[in-house]
Amino acid sequence: MFNNDYFKYVQPACRNWSLIYSGSLLNHEIGHTLSLRHTWNEDDGCLDTPLGNLYDEYKNGVCTLNQRANCWGYDPSIPTCPGSNKGKPCDEWYKISNNMMDYNQYAPHAVTECQIARMNADLTNAGNRFIHSCNGCMPSVAFFQLPDVYYLCPSSPPTGALFLNGTASFNENRWLIDICEVDPANPSVCLGNNINTGWNIGQVGRVNLSSFYTFQPNKHYRVKLIVDNSDCPPSSEFTKVIEVKNCIEPEYPPHESSLQFAATNPFSDHLTVFYTASIPGNLQIRLLNVNTGSISILLPDTEIEPGEYQFYQESSAISSGTYSLQLLFNNYLFAKTIVKP
Ligand SMILES: [Zn+2]
Structure with a gap:
């Protein structure tokens, strides 16, 4: 259900495995799927959610009266119509909603009783389209994290090895990893140096790719994880292309997460x-x-x-x-x- 949301909203912002920002985006989209609507400017079917503060919007010289504010953050500089007595939209913290169904840069996470009841109703309705079973269980899902760029530093943590973190995969009882050198412009074609681990029994967890594959600098590699639950077809695969570079002095390159x-x-x-x-x-x-x-x-x-x-x-x-x-x-x-x- 959430594949489209993931690629449209979550992945573009998900640079550092960001649990906070991408997590709140995904929560919001799941909220929509489970019947929740935006809180600040429409009838969302809940009386206990906060409507945006009423103000007179002044944009490009045009005055529009009685708009509902949607505060992305605290910002006392947003103008209002000349002579308006309703005040500015986002100049006080109480005007800034932390509801999950609002837009807000501070990782909104609150849900009201009514919103919880609406989601529960969606999940418990007989014949709902969100819960499905195959042979009594859920199919496995492949997912992992790898850095976009891997620097071949002898002492970079942890000890120069490249770890694939597959702990977010679930419900698998066997898995395999396939690594292949590719041209990033055409990653579906394998250029060589292909290794396939064959099926491993159990959950994927963290895997040290360097223990069975030798990465070369200035090349791109396609890493593919396939997970499977032998009782619950189909199998699932997840792929990522990474770039491998030589170590840059000083030993650790500065990057976004430093x-x-x-x-x-x-x-x-x-x-x-x-x-x-x-x-x-x-x-x-x-x-x-x-x-x-x-x-x-x-x-x-x-x-x-x-x-x-x-x-x-x-x-x-x-x-x-x-x-x-x-x-x-x-x-x-x-x-x-x-x-x-
Ligand atoms: Zn929305």
Whole structure:
């Protein structure tokens, strides 16, 4: 049922095996499939879900009265019609819904009693189309995670090996993995160096591909997992093309997941930045005023070890406005928009 949702909404955002962002997208789409509707602007059949705040929308010089706001996030800069007395749409936290069926950048996860009842009704109705059986069980489903790019570093974690994480596959009692060198423009054609493990008994779990396959730098490989439940046909397969590169100095290349951070937002007299580094490196923290373009360096270039950190900044002297908080880590830019009201 959710294949279309997955490829349309979840996979494009799913860069780092993102449980939070992709997970909330999938929850939302599953909600639609189980009869839930958007909460902020329509009759969703539930009286206990929050409607968006009523405001007078002002867009491209055109005024549209009495619109329901849908707040993607806290944003006091959204304008309203001149002279409107209804207030701005998203300038207070109470106006920002955390309901699963709202659109919201903060991983909305709340459901109301009425929404739960609607989903349960869909799942328990006799003859519903979501629960099916074949020989009394559910067919197996293949799924795994592998990095898009694998660097052949002798000491990269864990110990230079490339692990396929297939723990998200389910209901299989046998599995096989097929690896083949391919041209990424035409991954359905195998160029050679093909290895097939044959059927292995049990659940796939984590598999060290380096233990039975020798990856070469500057090549692309198609990795295919087939899982099967001998009592419940059909089998299921999942494929991913990865690129293998030589190790880049320093040993670990900087990449999207090497640093994670969050900050007080909106902030006033104090700004705290929480960050977690998974590799050592050089860090600079700076604040860019989006309106003026001026940059303040909050933390000059500093060598840090992997770990969790808290950076505190007195910010009463910083003027109100919209800022881009930027963490430059090993020359890779991580940025978030933060607001001082
Ligand atoms: Zn929707």
